[in-house]
Structure formats: structure tokens, C-alpha cells
Amino acid sequence: MIHGSPTPLPAGGRNATSVAFGLVCDSGTLSVLDQALRAAHPQGARHEAAPLADAALGARLARLWAHGLLSRQPHPDERLRYAYRPTRRGESLRPFLVALEAWESRWGAGRPDPPLTSFCACRPCGEPTLVCRACEQSTASSHEVRSVIGPSGGGWRSIPPPPPRLRGAPPPLTRYGHFPEAVKVIGDRWSAVLVGAAFLGPGRLEQFQQCLGNPSALSTDRLRALRALGILEREGSSWTLTVKGRALFPALMLLVDWGQRWYEAPEGPALLSVHRSCGQPFAPRLVCGTCGGNPAQQASTTEGSDLSALAAPHRLTAAGAMRN
Ligand SMILES: [Zn+2]
Numbered sequence: 652m653i654h655g656s657p658t659p660l661p662a663g664g665r666n667a668t669s670v671a672f673g674l675v676c677d678s679g680t681l682s683v684l685d686q687a688l689r690a691a692h693p694q695g696a697r698h699e700a701a702p703l704a705d706a707a708l709g710a711r712l713a714r715l716w717a718h719g720l721l722s723r724q725p726h727p728d729e730r731l732r733y734a735y736r737p738t739r740r741g742e743s744l745r746p747f748l749v750a751l752e753a754w755e756s757r758w759g760a761g762r763p764d765p766p767l768t769s770f771c772a773c774r775p776c777g778e779p780t781l782v783c784r785a786c787e788q789s790t791a792s793s794h795e796v797r798s799v800i801g802p803s804g805g806g807w808r809s810i811p812p813p814p815p816r817l818r819g820a821p822p823p824l825t826r827y828g829h830f831p832e833a834v835k836v837i838g839d840r841w842s843a844v845l846v847g848a849a850f851l852g853p854g855r856l857e858q859f860q861q862c863l864g865n866p867s868a869l870s871t872d873r874l875r876a877l878r879a880l881g882i883l884e885r886e887g888s889s890w891t892l893t894v895k896g897r898a899l900f901p902a903l904m905l906l907v908d909w910g911q912r913w914y915e916a917p918e919g920p921a922l923l924s925v926h927r928s929c930g931q932p933f934a935p936r937l938v939c940g941t942c943g944g945n946p947a948q949q950a951s952t953t954e955g956s957d958l959s960a961l962a963a964p965h966r967l968t969a970a971g972a973m974r975n
């Protein structure tokens with residue numbers, strides 16, 4: 652497994668956002684990632700991990716291992732299990748999950764206890780805020796960033812393929828504990844892409860909708876669900892984001908950034924973003940809104956994490972060979 656360097660994508664194929672959304676935007680996968688990062692908490696805080704032995708979660712662990720987001724080794728105590736922990740690639744999703752947690756605490760079930768956010772200099776920690784890496788100014792709103800489709804394309808190249816058939820029915824939403832509202836939006840790859848496309852301006856979402864193929868089967872239901880959740884609203888003939896939907900900007904921007912950091916299309920990025928006020932290419936960074944510290948400190952991937960917290964029986968990991 653290559654964990655440390657970006658994965659090259661084939662020319663003319665699906666781009667980095669397609670891969671990132673396809674891999675991460677799945678409710679069970681988000682639950683596994685959340686638990687993996689909590690188990691490897693940088694300050695050594697003990698988090699209770701839900702048992703991950705059922706087939707649906709075991710298959711997701713194996714998939715994240717196959718994609719280099721988790722490493723695994725035989726469980727120290729139990730012969731028939733693997734112990735998993737995040738690699739550098741997996742760890743670098745921590746800011747995305749912290750941003751999702753911040754969204755959940757404002758729009759969903761409240762702040763999880765204990766929070767995934769790590770402690771910065773101030774306590775209690777301030778709101779995680781998105782800033783521009785070039786000028787360090789807050790760019791928490793999508794209005795402050797101009798994004799256009801990059802050289803590795805939009806349209807079908809940005810749309811994740813159909814999800815792999817993972818063994819076992821997805822566990823009920825109540826199992827996702829930490830951000831039940833967010834997984835209703837980001838826990839489905841195509842819903843997440845539709846919300847992402849809505850940030851690109853009027854008409855874009857409709858274009859992506861066409862790329863999803865049969866609209867009645869795929870996108871109409873999702874658009875209706877997103878409207879019921881208060882994420883999108885209909886304005887004349889096009890869909891626009893509500894305030895609640897716009898508040899997903901930091902999380903989605905961090906996910907796009909993660910995808911473009913770890914998956915490289917030969918043509919270049921999938922999305923080009925410029926910070927309007929400083930004019931520099933926009934690269935997002937999450938900081939504590941009060942002290943400027945890092946609310947998503949990465950855990951060391953070589954020591955300190957509790958290897959026994961995440962385990963799945965060996966027999967489930969044959970699913971690791973599954974297609975994307
Ligand atoms: Zn800037």
C-alpha cells in the first residue's frame with residue numbers, strides 16, 4: 652500500500668473530486684473514518700469505539716485499507732481480527748471531519764461529546780473557521796472564493812461511479828452517532844456531488860444532474876430529499892443553496908482539497924479556486940476561530956493510537972479487493 656504519495660489517475664478518466672467523493676461520501680465509511688480518527692486522538696483522549704464487527708462496517712474498513720487510508724496489522728490480542736489505524740492519507744481527512752462536526756453542531760444534533768476537535772490554546776475551543784493559506788483571512792463563506800472547473804474536467808469526470816456493492820445492508824442512521832444530520836447529505840456520493848455542484852453557480856447543478864444519467868432514478872429523489880432537509884431550494888427553474896446548505900462550504904472545500912492532494916490527474920486539478928480578496932489560488936486551512944490554533948491536529952501515525960479500538964474479523968477483509 653502506498654500511503655505517503657499521491658495516487659496518479661489515468662488520463663481522460665474520472666478526476667480527483669470524483670474519486671474523493673466516491674470514496675468518502677458514504678454513510679458507513681464516514682462512520683468508520685470518524686471512529687478511526689477518534690481512536691487515534693492526538694491528545695490520547697479515550698473515545699469509545701462502537702463495535703465494528705458487522706459485515707457492512709467490516710467491508711468499509713477493508714475498502715479504506717485497500718485505498719491506503721487505513722493501515723492494518725494482526726490484532727495484538729485476538730487471533731482472528733485485524734487492528735486498523737489511520738495512515739497519513741486517512742489522517743489528513745481530519746480537518747474535513749472537524750468541519751463536518753462544526754456544521755452538525757450548528758444545524759444538526761449538536762456537538763458530539765467528546766468532540767473530535769482537538770484542544771488548541773484556548774478552552775473551550777472556538778468555532779473551527781476556514782482560512783486562505785495564502786493570506787490567512789477567514790473565507791468561511793463560498794462568496795469569498797471563486798471556483799471554476801479545472802483542466803481535468805467537469806461533467807461526468809467529476810461524478811463518482813455507482814457505489815460498490817458492499818456486503819451487508821448499511822447500518823441504521825442512529826449508528827452514525829456523531830453527525831446524523833450531516834450523513835443525510837454527505838453520506839451519499841451523488842447527493843454530495845449535487846450540493847458541491849450547486850456551489851459552482853446557477854446551471855451547474857442541472858448540468859451535473861444530466862451527467863448522473865437517468866434523472867428520475869438518481870437525481871430527482873436526491874434533490875427532493877435535499878430540499879426536505881433544507882439544503883437546497885427551488886428558484887424558478889434552478890436549484891440554489893439555502894443558508895444551511897451554504898454552511899457546508901468549509902467541509903466540502905476541505906474534501907475537494909484532500910482529493911486534489913492525494914489523487915492527481917495528468918491534466919491538472921478538477922477544480923480551480925481563487926480567493927477573491929487576495930487574488931491568490933485558494934487553498935483552505937481550518938483554524939480555531941478564537942486563537943488561530945489548529946482544531947484538527949493530526950495524531951502521530953506511528954505511535955500513540957489505540958490499536959485495539961478498531962478491529963474487524965479477518966474473514967471480512969477479503970472484501971478489500973473490491974472495485975472502486
Ligand atoms: Zn487569500
Ligand SMILES: [Zn+2]
Pocket residue numbers: 771772773774776777939940941942943944
Ligand atoms: Zn483556540
